[in-house]
Amino acid sequence: MSNTDALIKNLVEKHGNSRNSLMPILQGVVREERSLTEDAMLKVAEALDISAAEVYGTASFYTFLDTIPRGKNVIRICKTITCHMKGKDEIIEALEKELNINVGETTSDKQFTLLTANCLGWCHKGPVMLINDEIYPDLTVEKALEIIQEYAHNTK
Amino acid sequence: METAEAKNFKKVDIIFECQDCKPIEVLDTNLQRKPDDIILDIIDSGLKGRGGAGFPTGLKWKFTKNESAEPKYVICNADEGEPGTFKDREILDRVPEKVFVGMALCGYSIGAKEGIIYLRGEYNFLLKDLNKKLEKFNKQLKERNLDFAITIKSGSGAYICGEESALFESMEGKRGEPRNKPPYPTSEGYNAKPTVINNVETLVYTTMICNLGSDKFKELGTKDSRGSKVFSVSGDTPIAGIYELELGMSLGTFVEEFGDGDTKSVQVGGASGHCVPRKYFEDTIIGFEGIPTGGSMMIFNSTRSMYNVLHDYLEFFTEESCGQCTPCRVGCQQLLEGIEAVKKGERRPSYLEDLKKLASNMNLAAKCGLGQSVANPFNSIVDNFKEEIIY
Numbered sequence: 012m013s014n015t016d017a018l019i020k021n022l023v024e025k026h027g028n029s030r031n032s033l034m035p036i037l038q039g040v041v042r043e044e045r046s047l048t049e050d051a052m053l054k055v056a057e058a059l060d061i062s063a064a065e066v067y068g069t070a071s072f073y074t075f076l077d078t079i080p081r082g083k084n085v086i087r088i089c090k091t092i093t094c095h096m097k098g099k100d101e102i103i104e105a106l107e108k109e110l111n112i113n114v115g116e117t118t119s120d121k122q123f124t125l126l127t128a129n130c131l132g133w134c135h136k137g138p139v140m141l142i143n144d145e146i147y148p149d150l151t152v153e154k155a156l157e158i159i160q161e162y163a164h165n166t167k
Numbered sequence: 168m169e170t171a172e173a174k175n176f177k178k179v180d181i182i183f184e185c186q187d188c189k190p191i192e193v194l195d196t197n198l199q200r201k202p203d204d205i206i207l208d209i210i211d212s213g214l215k216g217r218g219g220a221g222f223p224t225g226l227k228w229k230f231t232k233n234e235s236a237e238p239k240y241v242i243c244n245a246d247e248g249e250p251g252t253f254k255d256r257e258i259l260d261r262v263p264e265k266v267f268v269g270m271a272l273c274g275y276s277i278g279a280k281e282g283i284i285y286l287r288g289e290y291n292f293l294l295k296d297l298n299k300k301l302e303k304f305n306k307q308l309k310e311r312n313l314d315f316a317i318t319i320k321s322g323s324g325a326y327i328c329g330e331e332s333a334l335f336e337s338m339e340g341k342r343g344e345p346r347n348k349p350p351y352p353t354s355e356g357y358n359a360k361p362t363v364i365n366n367v368e369t370l371v372y373t374t375m376i377c378n379l380g381s382d383k384f385k386e387l388g389t390k391d392s393r394g395s396k397v398f399s400v401s402g403d404t405p406i407a408g409i410y411e412l413e414l415g416m417s418l419g420t421f422v423e424e425f426g427d428g429d430t431k432s433v434q435v436g437g438a439s440g441h442c443v444p445r446k447y448f449e450d451t452i453i454g455f456e457g458i459p460t461g462g463s464m465m466i467f468n469s470t471r472s473m474y475n476v477l478h479d480y481l482e483f484f485t486e487e488s489c490g491q492c493t494p495c496r497v498g499c500q501q502l503l504e505g506i507e508a509v510k511k512g513e514r515r516p517s518y519l520e521d522l523k524k525l526a527s528n529m530n531l532a533a534k535c536g537l538g539q540s541v542a543n544p545f546n547s548i549v550d551n552f553k554e555e556i557i558y
């Protein structure tokens with residue numbers, strides 16, 4: 012059994028195999044693997060006894076349920092107006108340069124994906140970014156770079 | 168025309184206050200009362216929903232209680248996606264027990280056994296702590312022989328899932344596409360069963376009304392806007408943050424307190440709210456009789472381009488529209504492309520009038536509140552800052 016298969020089996024055991032469990036199961040796969048492969052979606056469909064189209068339909072609706080491969084660390088920089096006013100563009104530029112990718116892309120070593128997000132709910136402490144589930148408010152370019160370097164170091 | 172007298176600026180400390188109020192004791196005291204008495208108290212307090220739409224909370228509870236279908240659900244809407252709003256996160260972080268008690272009292276009042284918090288995926292970092300506290304709370308409920316338990320379901324990054332029927336769809340494992348209304352959640356909500364869905368802040372106020380009594384709550388605010396409200400203040404202000412204030416003050420009073428001395432406009436109610444320019448500050452009341460707000464107050468000073476502000480909002484709506492109905496899916500795109508074309512000189516300034524009509528049509532024809540409310544920012548920004556949009 013592949014890792015993904017075992018993961019899905021565990022998630023189905025934990026959350027049950029009703030349609031209402033679909034979101035927590037997909038979220039559980041993304042938490043471990045950062046994105047949903049076609050194979051994973053087929054397996055989930057089978058386990059819940061619903062069509063694969065239903066699974067893909069749900070997955071493709073949600074920004075956080077990625078259906079294209081992502082890096083180990085997914086960075087989401089808030090781009091909504093207040094963070095815009097507080098300088099999110101500079102943060103994005105600095106990270107693009109540091110990681111040598113553009114927004115929407117993944118580094119060749121699959122360590123980082125750089126994305127933007129709509130309002131993350133920290134407008135009083137912008138600019139702000141989310142890395143996986145962790146939040147980093149009150150960013151400066153220096154601070155953002157330091158955080159990224161720390162992640163790079165820790166996930167080597 | 169006679170206008171209602173605006174209230175003075177007054178800071179209030181009900182939501183975050185935790186010295187005197189032990190949430191679990193509020194529960195204990197109120198479990199001694201009849202469910203109907205609690206509901207009557209909430210109705211009497213005049214509390215209206217703090218999630219944006221402002222429906223009277225007590226009536227919502229009463230309608231759900233009166234339904235015969237079983238089971239019933241209590242849902243806490245913690246999807247908080249409206250740009251400029253960040254108070255629900257702070258409430259869940261600092262006083263979660265007050266939210267839990269509000270849900271339990273609602274469950275007791277309407278006869279529900281299950282409560283669910285729908286927490287936006289962006290707030291997943293709160294999960295660990297919340298789950299720990301819930302475990303303890305659920306145990307406390309069991310000790311009191313109250314047949315009610317609370318769990319958490321996470322969102323996955325979709326603003327539209329804050330809309331109540333889209334939220335139910337999401338909890339049912341589907342795309343977050345809003346349903347037709349009626350039926351309303353009070354009769355057919357989650358799993359098509361009678362459901363009370365309330366905003367995080369609303370639920371804390373129900374706890375506090377049960378603690379302080381409805382009279383105490385009614386002393387605050389105005390006839391149409393009882394009580395206080397938590398505001399999320401951001402943008403060009405030296406003191407961005409979260410403030411609980413009495414409802415009914417004028418926007419002028421608000422700006423005096425929070426502005427940086429150079430405030431040009433305030434976006435009241437987030438991206439889907441209204442933009443108020445300086446000349447109307449004094450005449451605008453913050454409350455249901457004036458401009459209602461879910462709490463988002465974004466302040467802009469004279470260095471800001473209102474074109475950029477509107478452009479950001481339209482991009483937001485274009486991305487977050489669920490795409491289910493044409494007026495909203497195509498309308499948002501057309502409004503965005505439209506102001507870009509006017510800016511570049513590819514369209515004449517008079518095209519803005521056509522776009523305003525489109526926004527107004529969306530207000531009539533769109534299926535849910537997202538598409539319906541795009542006209543609020545669009546028309547208020549274009550009307551008041553036309554030159555900035557054109558040149």
Ligand SMILES: Cc1cc2nc3c(=O)[nH]c(=O)nc-3n(C[C@H](O)[C@H](O)[C@H](O)COP(=O)(O)O)c2cc1C
Pocket residue numbers: 215216217218219220221222224244245246247248249326327328329330331332364365366367369370535536537
């Ligand atoms: C597009 C859209 C997004 C919404 N987002 C939220 C939200 O994030 N949180 C919330 O409490 N209500 C939100 N609402 C309002 C809910 O549909 C619902 O009215 C509210 O949760 C009811 O709770 P209340 O009566 O306590 O305010 C949204 C509505 C719309 C149309």
Ligand code: SF4
Pocket residue numbers: 327344345487488489490491492493495496533534535536537538539
């Ligand atoms: S108005 Fe927009 S968000 Fe609402 S149902 Fe229609 S397309 Fe979806």
